[in-house]
Amino acid sequence: MKLNGAQIVVECLKEQGVDYLFGYPGAATINIYDELYKSREDITHILTSHEQGASHAADGYARSTGKVGVCLATSGPGATNLVTGIATAYMDSVPMVAITGNVSIPMLGKDSFQEVDIQGITFPITKHNYMVKDVNILADVIREAFYIAKSGRPGPVLIDIPKDITSMTAEYTRKEPKVYDKPQNFHIPEKLVEIINKAKRPMIIAGGGVIRAGASEALMTFVDKTKSAVANTLMGIGATPYDHPLYTGNIGMHGSLTSNRLVNECDLLMVIGARFSDRVVGNEHKFAKEATIVHFDVDPAEINKNVVVHEHVIGDIETVLTMLNEVIIDKDAPEWVEHVAYMKKEFGHQVNYDTVNVPHMLKRIAAHCKPTDIVTTDVGQHQMWTAQHYPFMFPNRFLTSGGLGTMGYGLGAAMGAQFANRKDRVVMITGDGSFKMNFNEIITAVKHKLPIKIFIMNNNALGMVRQWQNLFYEDRFSSTDLGEDIEYVGFAKSLGAEGFVIDTVDQIDDVIEKAFSSNKVSVINCRVATESNVYPMVPPGFAIHEAIDQPDQIGK
Structure with a gap:
């Protein structure tokens, strides 16, 4: 027709x-x-x-x-x-x-x-x-x-x-959408199987490619069979359940000390669906020097682009892992498993529950959420703390801008996620700087009665840039101190949303409960210290295993 x-x-x-x-x-x-x-x-x-x-x-x-x-x-x-x-x-x-x-x-x-x-x-x-x-x-x-x-x-x-x-016309005939069939003709080299089977201290870095391929279940079978420590990139968070005993946290510039140090202790490093980003690798000349490095990716352009690897497999991640799971041995590695547990206990992220701070807030928000709830973030300190402290259990529940680092991403993403997942709660974690980038979308969310919960980690600053000015620019805080320039409760109410403030520890649970019980967009102004910095941190030029957790360690 x-x-x-x-x-x-x-x-x-x-x-x-x-x-x-x-x-x-x-x-x-x-x-x-x-x-x-x-x-x-x-x-x-x-x-x-x-x-x-x-x-x-x-x-x-x-x-x-x-x-x-x-x-x-x-x-x-x-x-x-x-x-x-x-x-x-x-x-x-x-x-x-x-x-x-x-x-x-x-x-x-x-x-x-x-x-x-x-x-x-x-x-x-x-x-x-x-x-x-x-x-x-x-x-x-x-x-x-x-x-x-x-x-x-x-x-x-x-x-x-x-x-x-x-306005021009043409003949149109309806067609069924073309289905993407994942290629099945991958070759798994015998040498690679041998390398995996012989490794005594294996580790995995799982990236966003695992989630995009729907390969989280295959990944966890692979982890359990190989007894690999497993870290996630920012994009890979949720591919591995937070409570899995071999999960070591996120990796890279603000990754866990456990993940960052184990990279230089493992004898086999398998990078799955990740591109060796500079934020993950740090100083590439010191990266994983004790390990045989194997790269699994669907995109051949990523092989040897940032880090030269010893072996690689190009293909759909779910298919590759499923095939590998059929041919590798079910390994027993008690010493390595015990060492991973020790490292997690010794170098795990610490939380101060005596003040209103972002890690504390994240733990309490999570306690009121279901594991299937969706969390979006903007970009900055709050994003790194969310990656460190929020206990993500499933893929596609953590939505954040990784590669581009887009301030102002979180609210639009929260709306898209809420439209698509009407039965799930959507929580947005943002900073006062990022929030101002696209807060006009509150109008859209209110109009469509989307009950998104927006937690502003308000430190009256552009926190991440200010952190660098604090650590590397002798406290010359150029254009990063914002002051108290918005009264967020009044602002939220003026747009038809609800507004709350958290100033003290004893307000946290009460305010979260009130916000979560509301069917409206809720803006929660969480007043946190301006001086708070995100640690661990890999200073410029350092290897990731040289991450610091105190400012006085810079240069040591």
Whole structure:
């Protein structure tokens, strides 16, 4: 049947099973929005307060479900406002399709009103992108975009559609979505099996690739059979249950002392679905010097990119681990298991329960939450403390910006996650600096009656930068002290949300209970000390096993 381009866009979204679409309309997308209005019983469009909020919401939807998140913006500034969210998804391998409008084809290249080369702008931060200049290929482009976004190593795909394409007609025939079948023809080298079986002190670094591949269960079988200590990167948190006896915590610049030190004690280091980020490796010349390093990844471009490894396997992580679990021995390594337990006890994270501080708050929030509740963060000190102290038990429950480090990510992601997971509680942990980046999305959350709980760890500062100024710049606090510039309770109430304050220890549980019992967006202003720093920390140029837990250790 003959449909116009706008109708084809909406019909293809229906084909792909899209239930939520996050966006902001404009002249270049008005035809698409007219068709969305007609199809509002099939696709719920969420009007965000800003296009960046739409991109982060699509990201949070995708991370919490494993499905493709979708966002839509008009041309020019609408399209460029998606860029930060697209880059965030790209760095963290999140499946997303971003659709943008553009000026009509005859107006392209003429600096027309609200014209921008969004295809060129997003070329480095997408798996693939398109400008559709022929309505006859529009449907196939959309179908291919969804397939690319979720296949292999997931990531964002952008489709730019000139306005006149949305009014031109073409033949449309409905098609079932193409299913991504994970390749099964991997070769597991006998030498690798031998290396794993012979290792006496094995360790695993599990990254976000484990979660994206749905491989957490296969990973834990692998951990139990090999008796490997297992640490998570920031993106891998939740791949390993927090309470597993061989779980050693997160790793890297603010990782646990246990994880960071064991890397230089193990004789076999298996990095699974992670890219050897600089924040994980530290000084690469001193990294895991006693170990044979093996890398498992779906993306061949990551092999030997940051750290040269001894062995590697390229393939879908779940398939690879499942195959390995069938051929490796069920090892008995009591000395190594006992040593891991000793290290966890000796070097575990400490919490001061006598004051209102972020680790203390996180422990109490967790005590009121279910293990299946979803936690989002912004970026900064609060993010690192959350990675250290919150007891995540399942994958896809911790949503945070890792690779790009996007302040302002958390609220949009929380909205996307809450729309997708109506029965689960969504908690956002943020700092006063990050919160100000995108707090306008409270309007969206209130409008849609999303009961998101927003805990602002308010230290009246840009805490992470201030920490570096404290440790390495002789306390020259340039533009990082914020002061008490917002009365958060009044601010929250002015937008239709609820507001609370936590000043003292005896208020913590009472306020959390009140906030959690409310069916409204709740903003909780947690007043914490400005001077608090995140430890452990790996100073610049140090190896991760040289992490410090006191400022006077710098330079030693």
